[in-house]
Amino acid sequence: MQxxxxxxxxxIITAGAAFLPACNNADSTPGIKLxxxxxxxxxxxxxxxxxxxxLPKTKEFIGSADLKSHEFLLTMMDDCSSPEDQEKFTAGLxxxxxxxxxxxxxxxxxxxxxxxxxxxxxxxxxxxKNNLAAVFYKTTKRYTLQSFTSxxxxxxxxxxxxxxxxxxxxxxxxxx
Amino acid sequence: MxxxxxxxxxxxxxxxxxxxxxKEFCEKGLKTLLLERGRDVQHxxxxxxxxxxxxxxxxxxxxxxxxAKDNPSITRCYAFKEDAMHFFVKDTExxxxxxxxxxWIKGYQVGGKSIMWARxxxxxxxxxxxxxxxxxxxxxxxxxxxxxAPWYGxxxxxxxxxxxxxxxxxxxxxxxxxxxQLNCVEEYFKKTVAANYKNRHVIYARCAHVTxxxxxxxxxxxGQCQTRNICQRGCPFGGYFNANSTTIPWxxxxxxxxxxxxxxxxxxxxxxxxxxxTGVRVIDANTKQAVEYFADVxxxxxxxxxxxxxxxxxxxxxxxxxxxxxxxxxxxxxxxHNYRARITAKYDGMLDSKTEGGRPTSAYVxxxxxxxxxxxxxxxxxxTTFYANRFPVQNNxxxxxxxxxxxxxxxxxxxxxxxxxxGMMGETxxxxxxxxxxxxxxxxxxxxxxxxxxxSYDDNDEKMIKDFFEQYTEMFSKAGFTDIxxxxxxxxxxxxxxxxxxxxxxxxxKTSLLNEWNQLHECKNVFVTDGACMTSTSTQNPSLTYMALxxxxxxxxxxxxxKREL
Numbered sequence: 058m059q060x061x062x063x064x065x066x067x068x069i070i071t072a073g074a075a076f077l078p079a080c081n082n083a084d085s086t087p088g089i090k091l092x093x094x095x096x097x098x099x100x101x102x103x104x105x106x107x108x109x110x111x112l113p114k115t116k117e118f119i120g121s122a123d124l125k126s127h128e129f130l131l132t133m134m135d136d137c138s139s140p141e142d143q144e145k146f147t148a149g150l151x152x153x154x155x156x157x158x159x160x161x162x163x164x165x166x167x168x169x170x171x172x173x174x175x176x177x178x179x180x181x182x183x184x185x186k187n188n189l190a191a192v193f194y195k196t197t198k199r200y201t202l203q204s205f206t207s208x209x210x211x212x213x214x215x216x217x218x219x220x221x222x223x224x225x226x227x228x229x230x231x232x233x
Numbered sequence: 234m235x236x237x238x239x240x241x242x243x244x245x246x247x248x249x250x251x252x253x254x255x256k257e258f259c260e261k262g263l264k265t266l267l268l269e270r271g272r273d274v275q276h277x278x279x280x281x282x283x284x285x286x287x288x289x290x291x292x293x294x295x296x297x298x299x300x301a302k303d304n305p306s307i308t309r310c311y312a313f314k315e316d317a318m319h320f321f322v323k324d325t326e327x328x329x330x331x332x333x334x335x336x337w338i339k340g341y342q343v344g345g346k347s348i349m350w351a352r353x354x355x356x357x358x359x360x361x362x363x364x365x366x367x368x369x370x371x372x373x374x375x376x377x378x379x380x381x382a383p384w385y386g387x388x389x390x391x392x393x394x395x396x397x398x399x400x401x402x403x404x405x406x407x408x409x410x411x412x413x414q415l416n417c418v419e420e421y422f423k424k425t426v427a428a429n430y431k432n433r434h435v436i437y438a439r440c441a442h443v444t445x446x447x448x449x450x451x452x453x454x455x456g457q458c459q460t461r462n463i464c465q466r467g468c469p470f471g472g473y474f475n476a477n478s479t480t481i482p483w484x485x486x487x488x489x490x491x492x493x494x495x496x497x498x499x500x501x502x503x504x505x506x507x508x509x510x511t512g513v514r515v516i517d518a519n520t521k522q523a524v525e526y527f528a529d530v531x532x533x534x535x536x537x538x539x540x541x542x543x544x545x546x547x548x549x550x551x552x553x554x555x556x557x558x559x560x561x562x563x564x565x566x567x568x569x570h571n572y573r574a575r576i577t578a579k580y581d582g583m584l585d586s587k588t589e590g591g592r593p594t595s596a597y598v599x600x601x602x603x604x605x606x607x608x609x610x611x612x613x614x615x616x617t618t619f620y621a622n623r624f625p626v627q628n629n630x631x632x633x634x635x636x637x638x639x640x641x642x643x644x645x646x647x648x649x650x651x652x653x654x655x656g657m658m659g660e661t662x663x664x665x666x667x668x669x670x671x672x673x674x675x676x677x678x679x680x681x682x683x684x685x686x687x688x689s690y691d692d693n694d695e696k697m698i699k700d701f702f703e704q705y706t707e708m709f710s711k712a713g714f715t716d717i718x719x720x721x722x723x724x725x726x727x728x729x730x731x732x733x734x735x736x737x738x739x740x741x742x743k744t745s746l747l748n749e750w751n752q753l754h755e756c757k758n759v760f761v762t763d764g765a766c767m768t769s770t771s772t773q774n775p776s777l778t779y780m781a782l783x784x785x786x787x788x789x790x791x792x793x794x795x796k797r798e799l
Contacts, residue, residue: 221459228416
């Protein structure tokens with residue numbers, strides 16, 4: 058009987074392991090589907106929080122959450138990054154959360170603003186290219202910025218972008 | 234063989250030069266078959282990304298890793314981005330053999346690479362045509378500037394070229410539409426160079442943009458350039474020259490053009506009795522079936538490398554080593570432009586000024602080395618671009634949250650001082666040891682042999698880069714530019730996308746393939762007027778010269794046909 062239970066348990070564990078990535082995703086809130094990297098729904102929520110911390114919504118203008126910048130970040134990591142960079146990113150994501158947990162005994166998503174600022178200041182100052190959390194943070198910041206500065210709202214409203222600027226080029230105008 | 238496969242003229246390739254051949258023949262009333270190995274691309278209709286906003290690109294322009302990994306050569310091309318990647322051929326789609334590294338950049342569709350080209354159009358002068366004879370390399374060009382000058386004017390007027398009459402003897406003036414301005418720092422550099430050097434000129438780079446549409450451009454359906462600077466996607470205004478908006482619809486309008494796409498030319502058919510070419514053998518790219526077409530005249534405009542491939546593959550009892558190749562030089566003396574070197578700096582003057590709007594060109598410095606006499610330890614020289622611009626200060630380090638956002642929200646962000654730079658465009662010396670050849674075993678999916686590349690830089694190129702760095706460091710220093718940085722990309726030949734030669738023009742059939750009218754010496758009804766015909770490379774962007782050579786040769790062919798001499 059005991060032996061049988063043990064075998065059954067092994068079978069369950071093996072089956073579970075085979076479906077691990079799917080299980081991970083199913084574990085928590087849903088997120089966007091990814092082909093190459095594994096980031097759970099909960100982790101995706103954390104990325105959304107982090108992106109919003111980097112470029113928040115303000116009175117005047119929308120922020121990262123409105124733009125779903127974390128989804129752009131995930132798409133770029135999934136489609137346009139090398140396997141090595143993808144690995145660094147997902148490992149860095151975990152290191153970042155661990156970092157937060159060690160420091161504040163809670164996840165980044167649950168951290169109050171002051172603690173988030175403290176954490177990000179530290180990572181900004183960290184120039185170690187081998188520090189997974191710092192590299193992850195800088196990658197996230199880069200794509201959050203790109204998502205913001207290439208967004209429809211930003212380009213049309215702030216940058217007055219137009220697809221056809223017109224025939225004129227002024228080679229010398231007064232700089233403000 | 235049915236009549237439906239018989240034409241007056243066959244033009245192989247519908248790009249930069251083939252479009253011109255088709256236009257000239259159709260206008261003269263000749264039934265013309267234009268063969269294109271790729272798909273059709275109709276002006277505006279087939280520019281799927283032309284009106285897309287930056288945020289509409291899923292990867293904001295970046296190429297997905299899976300594509301980049303499998304296609305390293307095309308991925309190195311500056312224009313191979315998400316917005317125009319559908320106009321380029323991936324490495325895996327048409328492989329080649331690199332005995333030495335060569336990045337072969339290809340565009341297989343109607344219009345070819347004329348859709349994505351960089352649109353710089355500088356004339357050659359006799360300092361270029363007389364180069365090989367004076368300096369003892371390659372062979373003497375069988376033509377001089379006076380032979381081509383009227384044809385330069387002819388194609389310039391039709392294509393629409395923006396430029397200034399500069400009166401510089403190394404870069405003859407042409408038929409120009411108005412130029413955009415040089416900016417304050419470019420003008421300033423022009424003055425300091427003129428004050429410090431004899432015969433060094435900073436001018437506006439002539440480019441194939443319609444700045445003031447003339448009746449002929451309006452008749453083509455083209456309008457004024459709107460400085461969108463996303464030309465590689467195809468332009469809904471027809472603001473720049475490509476074959477799709479200009480030469481090909483013009484040819485179609487005559488009713489004399491038959492355009493056959495998905496047609497990979499296997500070889501040119503040579504008739505031993507008649508002693509001339511009678512047609513071409515085509516592999517249908519979709520069905521892989523062979524089909525033959527016949528004509529009195531054949532123009533080969535497949536793009537320099539594929540033109541070499543077709544001729545090398547056109548073997549017969551008379552020409553066992555490729556059509557017109559008694560000299561054994563077919564595929565040899567293959568050359569390119571040396572685009573490896575770049576210099577940048579900053580300028581802290583004129584900080585009360587900036588530019589407004591964009592401009593699809595820059596300033597240009599024609600070759601000044603070894604022009605009037607040999608003066609360095611290397612042959613020939615280089616032209617360069619010159620550009621100046623101010624970019625917003627972007628220091629995001631240690632910033633996040635509202636502070637970072639506020640910086641981005643500034644309507645007129647603080648500007649850095651002027652960023653200036655020059656890129657070298659060096660003439661390379663054609664050599665017998667630089668060649669393209671057919672692989673003996675490997676074939677592509679259409680049954681054509683793969684092209685083998687044995688093309689590399691030499692000592693002359695290295696010395697030229699060194700001189701460019703020295704001269705420009707001095708010129709920049711004299712202008713008060715600081716923080717001068719030189720860089721050598723070490724890029725492989727091919728990435729310049731100015732591949733030339735292999736079927737060179739010359740006076741003597743023993744040392745060249747083509748005569749002064751671009752006819753094969755030994756098979757006079759076959760003409761080559763794309764990059765393959767080039768005897769030497771000079772420093773100028775070559776497309777304008779291919780267009781002029783093509784129009785000239787096509788009109789000569791019409792004359793010969795009238796006299797029944799072909």
